[in-house]
Amino acid sequence: MxxxxxxxxxxxxxxxxxxxxxxxxxxxxxxxxxxxxxxxxxxxxxxxxxxxxxxxxxxxxxxxxxxxxxxxxxxxxxxxxxxxxxxxxxxxxxxxxxxxxxxxxxxxLMGDEKLNAEKQLIKDQIDSDLARMIKELPEDQQEVLQMRLYKDMSFKEISENTGVSINTALGRMRYALINLRKLVEANSIVLTN
Amino acid sequence: MEKIYQTKKNQCKLVSAKPETIKFLLDYSKSLKVTEAKGIQFESNLN
Missing domain, CATH: 1.10.1740.10 (RNA polymerase sigma factor, region 2, helix turn helix motif)
Structure with missing residues (x-):
């Protein structure tokens, strides 16, 4: 057995x-x-x-x-x-x-477009840093920048809505970006994911 | 025109590991020695 x-x-x-x-x-x-x-x-x-x-x-x-x-x-x-x-x-x-x-x-061929948890956290951080810095800008520059970036308006539409010329709107946008860069450097903020 | 040769994967279901794999494992088992000195274990493979 x-x-x-x-x-x-x-x-x-x-x-x-x-x-x-x-x-x-x-x-x-x-x-x-x-x-x-x-x-x-x-x-x-x-x-x-x-x-x-x-x-x-x-x-x-x-x-x-x-x-x-x-x-x-x-x-x-x-x-x-x-x-x-x-x-x-x-x-x-x-x-x-x-x-x-x-x-x-x-x-x-298909990828997952969603960010992973870590990258999403970094992106949220960048968005909130940027939002805080925009609030530091002079009101007129803030207005143009928000209309251009967040509302996706053209400079013609911005000029019509704010009652200033297109050149003035362009100038405000330019100064808004220059001032934002200064703020980024002054606060040593990294805005890349 | 140049022919492109491609090796196809074997589509048959695998039912058990190959005898070569088993032999490798048995040889690995025979060659593996674990020695202990001052509370630390050392592994050595004696071929």
Missing amino acids: IQVLEDSQLVKDYMSGNERAIEVLINRHNARLTGFIYSKVGDRELTEDIFQDTFMKVIRTLKRGAYNEEGKFLPWVMRIAHNLIIDHFRKSNRMPMFDGTDSFNVFS
Whole structure:
């Protein structure tokens, strides 16, 4: 009669130096783990790589005696694989790669236009700095600048609305920008994202 | 006109890791030694 050893017994055997035990463990969970990784990444070579990295981590942890017997062996191995899959997607997001198929992937052309949380914070900071500095400008310059930048009005429309000539509106805009630059330098503000 | 050759991905589903991968892992396991000195663990790979 063939005796089937429990995973926990095989782990103990391996930790006490029986190299054959890890072979049984790898072969026992090979299909399940491979299927799990493949279902997430959908690529054969990548699945092999992640499978290999997962068991290298398992081997190192067991050899160092750092395995904690509280949980079950397979869920622990799956968790390692899961973390490695997440790491892979994080890296591949930073470095998009050609996937070797001739099928057209629309996502290779589409990008996420939204700013990430950090850039959004910086943008909000810049917007509020700029709004504060505009309030420091003389009223007539402030008025022209707001109409031009925030209301997207032409200088003709500005002149009609403020009752000054187009040249005066242009001059006010010019001075508004010069004064803003001075304020930026004086306050050592960085207005780039 | 110049032909463009392209290697297609294997579309078959993967059911288990290759025997080469398993062999690599077993060899890695045999070669890995962990030694401890003054409470610090050292890993060494003896090929």
